[in-house]
Amino acid sequence: MALNPLTQTQSRLWGLRDRGLNLSQIGRMLGISRQSVSKTLMQADRAVKQGLMDAARSYKISLYRINPEKGIASGFSKALNSPVLVTYSPEHGVNVWYKHAGLCKGCDQEAECRETILAEAKRLGVPTQDIVEPGGDAESCPPAKLSERLFEIVFPKGMD
Numbered sequence: 001m002a003l004n005p006l007t008q009t010q011s012r013l014w015g016l017r018d019r020g021l022n023l024s025q026i027g028r029m030l031g032i033s034r035q036s037v038s039k040t041l042m043q044a045d046r047a048v049k050q051g052l053m054d055a056a057r058s059y060k061i062s063l064y065r066i067n068p069e070k071g072i073a074s075g076f077s078k079a080l081n082s083p084v085l086v087t088y089s090p091e092h093g094v095n096v097w098y099k100h101a102g103l104c105k106g107c108d109q110e111a112e113c114r115e116t117i118l119a120e121a122k123r124l125g126v127p128t129q130d131i132v133e134p135g136g137d138a139e140s141c142p143p144a145k146l147s148e149r150l151f152e153i154v155f156p157k158g159m160d
Contacts, residue, residue, distance in 0.1 A: 004093040005051030010044035013037060015090040018071070018123065045069055052086045055094045061086065065155075070124065074155045085151060089123055092116050097147050104142035113143035117150060126153050 006014060016026045023041070027034045049068035056063045056075055061084045066073040071088035077098060085097040095116060104110045118138060121131050131149040132138050138146070 003051065003055070004090065005047040005054075005088070006044050006090070010040055010047065011090040013040050014044045014048065014071075017041060017069075018089070048088050051088055051094050055086050055096055056084075059084075059096055061096070072124070072154065083151060083155075085147075085154065087120050089120065091119065095120075097151075099148055099151050100144060104144050110143060114139070114141075114146065117143055117146045121146070121150050124150075124154060126150060 004011060013026055023034045023037045027037045045068040048071055049066060052066055052068065052073040053063065056073065059077065060079055061075040061077050063073050063075040073086040075084045075086065077084050080098055083099045086094065087097065088094050104113070118128060121128065128138050130153060131146050132141050133145065
């Protein structure tokens, strides 16, 4: 079960905004006022930020940047000498991703990691073909390679 810092209502509204709907569209769709949507999303953003920060603190990650509206934070783990992404989505909750060479082949979580990384890339607007090696296939690419490429796209060198 994924760690989700939001209530069911907050999660639904946050997810709709994440898919590109504005406050008025969300309000009309759900039959609530724009102001109510705004208030709920402000609370949701605070909860997402706190969830990302709590995960970072639990894993002793120093955060550099945090964007609660997109559900993403970047940081560094001194213990593992590794850049780190902390992500949130309503579907997958809070996840911590370390940049590493990874031995994904044969890992019992390989398929789940691949699915989650591909979903996060899509949610962040990064096309699958951009995180797969040229001529490669998303279903056979190791999750560590997919996440490494996602790191490079989401936080290009010199951005941390």
